[in-house]
Amino acid sequence: MMQLLRDARLVCAKDLRIEIRARIVIAQVLPFGALVLILFAFTLDADSSVLPTIAPGLFWITVLLSSILAVGRSMAIETDNGARDGLRLSAMDGGSIFLGKVGAVVAELLVLEVLLLSGTFALYDIAARGWLALIATSLAATIGIAATGAVYGALAAGAKVRETLVPLLVLPVCAPVLLGATKAFESALHGRSGEAWPWIQLLGVFAALYLTAGFVAYEALLEEA
Amino acid sequence: MIVSVRSAVCVLGRFPALAGADLDIAVGEIVLLSGPNGAGKTTLLRMLAGLVPIRSGTASVLGSNLVADRRSHRRRLSFIGHDTFCYDDLTVAENLRFAARAAHASRDAASNAAEQFGLGPLAGIAHAKLSAGQRRRLALAVAFAREPELLLLDEPHAGLDAEGRDLLDNLLRSAPRLGQTVLVASHELDRTRTIATREVRVVQGLLEGGLVGSGSTAARSDSEAAAIS
Numbered sequence: 394m395m396q397l398l399r400d401a402r403l404v405c406a407k408d409l410r411i412e413i414r415a416r417i418v419i420a421q422v423l424p425f426g427a428l429v430l431i432l433f434a435f436t437l438d439a440d441s442s443v444l445p446t447i448a449p450g451l452f453w454i455t456v457l458l459s460s461i462l463a464v465g466r467s468m469a470i471e472t473d474n475g476a477r478d479g480l481r482l483s484a485m486d487g488g489s490i491f492l493g494k495v496g497a498v499v500a501e502l503l504v505l506e507v508l509l510l511s512g513t514f515a516l517y518d519i520a521a522r523g524w525l526a527l528i529a530t531s532l533a534a535t536i537g538i539a540a541t542g543a544v545y546g547a548l549a550a551g552a553k554v555r556e557t558l559v560p561l562l563v564l565p566v567c568a569p570v571l572l573g574a575t576k577a578f579e580s581a582l583h584g585r586s587g588e589a590w591p592w593i594q595l596l597g598v599f600a601a602l603y604l605t606a607g608f609v610a611y612e613a614l615l616e617e618a
Numbered sequence: 619m620i621v622s623v624r625s626a627v628c629v630l631g632r633f634p635a636l637a638g639a640d641l642d643i644a645v646g647e648i649v650l651l652s653g654p655n656g657a658g659k660t661t662l663l664r665m666l667a668g669l670v671p672i673r674s675g676t677a678s679v680l681g682s683n684l685v686a687d688r689r690s691h692r693r694r695l696s697f698i699g700h701d702t703f704c705y706d707d708l709t710v711a712e713n714l715r716f717a718a719r720a721a722h723a724s725r726d727a728a729s730n731a732a733e734q735f736g737l738g739p740l741a742g743i744a745h746a747k748l749s750a751g752q753r754r755r756l757a758l759a760v761a762f763a764r765e766p767e768l769l770l771l772d773e774p775h776a777g778l779d780a781e782g783r784d785l786l787d788n789l790l791r792s793a794p795r796l797g798q799t800v801l802v803a804s805h806e807l808d809r810t811r812t813i814a815t816r817e818v819r820v821v822q823g824l825l826e827g828g829l830v831g832s833g834s835t836a837a838r839s840d841s842e843a844a845a846i847s
Contacts, residue, residue, distance in 0.1 A: 403716065407705070410708065411707040470707075474706065475701025475702070475703050479760075481692070482695075484692070484721050485720050612689075616688075616689075
């Protein structure tokens with residue numbers, strides 16, 4: 394068990410170090426997310442009272458779209474120079490590789506969410522409330538999105554059309570995350586944090602489900618890619 | 619036998635890249651795989667590394683039955699193919715450290731390998747910024763950093779300068795002394811024959827001289843091998 398966690402930490406640290414060097418999330422994914430938020434604001438009219446009401450949904454749609462880029466990047470770094478074969482030849486268990494890759498994407502997405510959420514509060518004129526529920530929602534939803542992305546990213550890794558296949562696979566599957574996270578954020582931001590927790594539980598179950606499935610199946614997915 | 623293959627068939631797409639290969643390799647041997655392009659040398663190496671499944675026949679590598687389990691022996695071998703298996707945005711030192719730790723090698727394995735291949739001055743340079751020859755050196759260093767019992771090398775001299783080639787040859791010569799076994803596919807026959815203890819020729823997916831005593835070509839005698847090592 395300790396070896397498994399050590400290997401997961403090794404993969405996670407490797408992916409994060411690569412991300413810090415390449416700055417894809419900060420230089421490309423974050424501007425993309427910010428642009429989507431601004432376009433939503435333009436489209437729906439910044440003066441409208443509708444904007445604060447639907448802000449949680451818009452925020453999570455933005456996060457979900459941005460996560461596709463982050464997941465794609467996480468898979469792409471294993472494509473160059475035959476790095477995936479390098480991982481297959483390592484002594485690491487597929488489950489630990491999966492946990493490491495999910496951990497790195499979660500860390501990247503959480504940074505992205507903090508920045509995007511600040512933008513959402515400013516652009517959409519929302520008062521921040523229910524911090525505990527907001528944090529719990531973000532954690533559970535982000536783990537769910539990252540785990541789903543890692544599973545389907547590995548599934549599509551061998552396909553020539555993987556860049557377009559991953560969104561087609563991930564977006565429909567993440568519909569419960571989008572719904573749950575939006576509802577939980579709505580409740581928290583409207584001062585009804587108590588109503589957020591059943592949704593957070595749903596997000597937790599989703600995350601646990603995909604973490605378990607990915608942990609078990611990743612070895613086979615890596616071999617077949 | 620550290621490698622024992624019988625009637626192995628590997629299919630790439632619809633094409634049988636190996637069409638009933640037989641091969642035995644004993645511990646400490648340095649076996650040269652020769653043969654024309656497309657004969658099946660790379661597929662044989664990838665099959666032994668567990669990266670390509672066997673369609674029929676049997677194969678045992680480092681005690682693992684590859685038909686049933688293509689994974690568990692991998693930590694005990696190193697495979698060098700046409701790719702470096704390295705990450706462009708990581709430095710030479712970081713790539714080596716990652717490979718060594720991922721293979722659960724000893725603490726000093728990465729730094730020892732860097733030293734062996736003269737990569738010390740390049741330790742802080744990203745893989746993406748290395749020349750082709752430097753990348754090849756790094757790939758070889760990664761293979762040795764894993765502290766393998768079996769080295770599967772596909773054209774290891776390609777891209778190396780004269781110094782790098784001599785360095786590699788010396789390391790391969792000393793491999794049996796360290797308990798390592800080497801299977802090397804190469805078109806540089808004159809150079810590799812001076813190192814190899816046996817030559818196996820691959821022709822159209824079949825191996826000539828794969829089994830000891832089946833007409834294998836002695837690259838050099840055992841006494842010569844002992845004298846060199």
